[in-house]
Amino acid sequence: MYSFFDKITIKITYFLTKSVKKINMQKFSRIFQVLFRWLLTFTVAFVWARYFIRSLWQATLIATAVSVVFNLIFRLVFNKKSSVSSLKKQERENAENAFLSLSMDVKAMDFFATLASKTGKAEKKKNCIVIEHEPGEKTVLIPFLSHKNLSCDEIAAYVVLARKYKAKKIVIVCETADKECFSFAKNFDEKFVILNQYEAYEKLYKAQDCFPPITIKYKKEKALAFKELAMFSLNKSRAKGYFISALVLVVSSVFVRTTIYYCVVASLLLIMAAISLCNPFAKNAKCDKVL
Structure with a gap:
């Protein structure tokens, strides 16, 4: 059997749940964040003001003023960065979804061949794209479409591959790379350009205005x-x-x-x-x- 206090608690919780369901959760979250920020700012300011000032109304007035100033500054700074940060966030999501789509696409090499053809004569091989800008000047574009980190073993294998086609520059597209890869690549005469999924989106797809078709997306975690x-x-x-x-x-x-x-x-x-x-x-x- 529930006690009187238990019944009251259950009714209040049930009422709050029904009320929240009627409100858009995103709007509710924003309202809660704003109220919490104001309450937290005021509480901290009031505690310290009350500690130094014995007058209650003076401490309340000072705490309110501090809260208003702090939240105005916070809003100004946040609004200036909101448009830029939202754009960067969207592009990061696009980069992640693009790499995921390429990793699941059996014809991913066709996309990289099309991309490479915008910079020179491109020839699709089994594991790479050979680009010839001028006679004797070759670059190999290697898509490492794996969800594990690019390692030094792959770097060594790609050096052998580049020398097979007499290429002096090696461009690798990967999701992420081990830190040791960059120092290890300096041991060879070939020039290495290692691009993670975000750098590939910025320096390859966006620069050449050639984006891979996004056929699958990462599911966003629900709040x-x-x-x-x-x-x-x-x-x-x-x-x-x-x-x-x-x-x-x-x-x-x-x-x-x-x-x-x-x-x-x-x-x-x-x-x-x-x-x-x-x-x-x-x-x-x-x-x-x-x-």
């Missing part, structure tokens, strides 16, 4: 829903930690002059511990079937 967040942060396994933390703060408040802050935090921790003990979301959690 935690309210129910999942409640299951993670408010469950019986965490109730003990919340309760012990609250007791430590209560005992500490006996020896500290500014007991109000300890009492507030201790009260919040005790409430979280109580909710964690009777969280309906944690009780209804089910394991997925394997077969």
Whole structure:
């Protein structure tokens, strides 16, 4: 049987869940982040202002002013970088999806042959593209379309391949490369250009205005829903930690002059511990079937 407090807690949690479902989760997340940033700024400013200033209204006024100034500066700086950062983020996603698509494409060499033909006479081989810019000046373009790091073993093998076609320059497209590859490549007369998936997007695809068809994309991780967040942060396994933390703060408040802050935090921790003990979301959690 549920106690009166348990029933109240369950009803409040159920109401919050229903309310959150009606709101777009992305908008809710943004609103929560803004409110949390303002509350955190004000709380920190108020604690320090209250420590130095005994007048309550003066401390509140100063804390409010500090919060406004801080958040205005934060917003100005963030708005200036938002357009640039969003563009970079989109291009990084495109680069990752492009490499993933190429790694799954059996005709990926055809794309690199088309790309190479924009810079000179290109000839497609089994494992590389041989580009002849001028008589006697050759470059090999090698797509290393593997999801493991490019290693020194591949570098050595590609040197043999380049010498087979009498090429003086080796361009390698890979997802990532071991740091040792760059120093190891300096031991050979051939000039190496090692491009990871982002550099290949910027210096090859974008520079030649020739982009690989994106046939598959990485799935974005979904943000935690309210129910999942409640299951993670408010469950019986965490109730003990919340309760012990609250007791430590209560005992500490006996020896500290500014007991109000300890009492507030201790009260919040005790409430979280109580909710964690009777969280309906944690009780209804089910394991997925394997077969």
